Amino acid sequence: MTLDDLRVFVAVCRAGSLSAVARELGCTQSAVSQHVKRLEREVGLSLMERHPRGVVPTHAGELLRGAAAEGIGGVDHALRRLRDLARGDGGSVRVTTGATTVRHFMSAAVVAFRERYPQVSLEFQTENSSRGCVAALAAGGADLAWITIAAPVRGVELRRAAELRWVLAVREGDPLAERSAVGAADLAAVRLIGLPGNSSSRAHLEAWFAESGVRLPAFDTSVADWDTAILLAELGLGYAVVPELPGWRDGRHPGVRLVPVPELPPLWAGWAVRRWAALSPLARAFADMVAAGVDAEGAVIMDS
Template sequence: MTLDDLRVFVAVCRAGSLSAVARELGCTQSAVSQHVKRLERETGVGLLERQPRGVVPTRAGRVLEAAATEGIAGLDLALRQLRELVDGESGSVRVATGATTVRHFMSDAVVAFRRRHPGVSLEFRTESSSRGCFDALADSSLDLAWITLGAPVRGIEQRAVRELPWVLAVRDDDPLAARPSVEAAELQGLRLIRLPPNSTSAAHLDAACAELGVRFAFDTSVADWDTALLLAELGLGRAVVPSLPGLDAPGRGNLRLIPLPALRPLSVGWAVRRWDALSPSARAFADTVAESCRDAVPYE
């Protein structure tokens, strides 16, 4: 059993396909299969089950996949930390983010971090959801992921940085535009621009509304918060979105943001594999972003 065997096996479990992993690695499907067969010989159990559209791990395979994923991630992190001990301040920080993260939560922090640590490179990998950030964090050498906090995820530690109140985004000629706030009962039956249906933020909003007995109807859906704000500004609908740090909407264009104080706020922050295993550079970047977020004042 080699580290390469385990890496290939984890990749096959994730992809659900031997051929897809072979293409990714630039080798033959037979070579990928040999890695799996070697593991099966040494463990004495079947690890993959063939299905009409690929393969899935057996019960034993899931046990090995979970252990291998955690072990590989820990080893990759340790190797990076050893390199940083040699390189000093010339390492790198790798971050998974959502589509709007850097603009709203990290722009000032990136500038401040660059001034303090000019020799450390920053690498950003864009993911479309918190789930994608979790997967990227678990499967690669990423240090940090900026997420909407949700249910616990095995092998991942989450830390809240900021709570975001919800606001109703409307065009300035909307009947609700001049209101100082909107109560929960007034939300019932509103037709809205829907947040990404499978996102953590949409699930949180649905749960917060359910607590108040409120249900929405939806005209359209978008991939991120900024697109929802743009459509609302264009008069193409209303949107319930988090009040984002650095959002200057009250004085910009035709968009108005109306507080929704009854809705439970949305928590955002960092996810890592292990806080105590972060490199000094990654920890410094996480702390810089947290400080910047605490200082930023969202529209309320």
């Protein structure tokens, strides 16, 4: 059992595909499979189940994945810190997050960080869900993960930064655009644009509808991010129930009214890290700058 075997195994668990990991590593699918088979021979158990659409870890594989991801993350973090010390040129900060997060939450922090630490590399890795961000963090692919915080996450430490209240995005001229607020019954009667299927925001919305005793209408249009939902609402393709992001009321979407949904409990966004105490000073500085920048937008309650 080698560190490379474990790295490849964790990558396969995250991707759910041998071929995807082979492309990522620039090797053959057979080479990736050999890493997994070597681990299976050593532990004497099957670690992967093959399915038509890919692979998933067995119970034994999930146990190994959790332990390996945590260990590899710690080793990679230490190696990076050592390389930074050896180079003496400032090092890097790696951030994993969703596609629109940098625009809405981090623009000011990126500029301020670059001015203060011009020799430090800022690296951004985009994932399509908070779950994907946490997986990248656990696997050692990032120092910081900006996620939607819905519940405690095993193996990481969380810090809330932004409270996101919900709004209904309505095209100008629509009867609902004149309302001061809407509720679950109002939303059940309109055509809603579906939020990303694997997202915390969609799960949060569906749970609220269930608790309200109102049937969630079927989605005939779905999106990959909140910005696209706003755009489709502006085009008149439906109504978007989304968490309100900083900057949306600055005239960027003049054809849309954002009507509050006060009954819907807010979401929280913030940082996930493996351990705050082990975070590099540079990564901590960037995390603090982002929190301060969002605070300046008036949309943040800090919970340290």
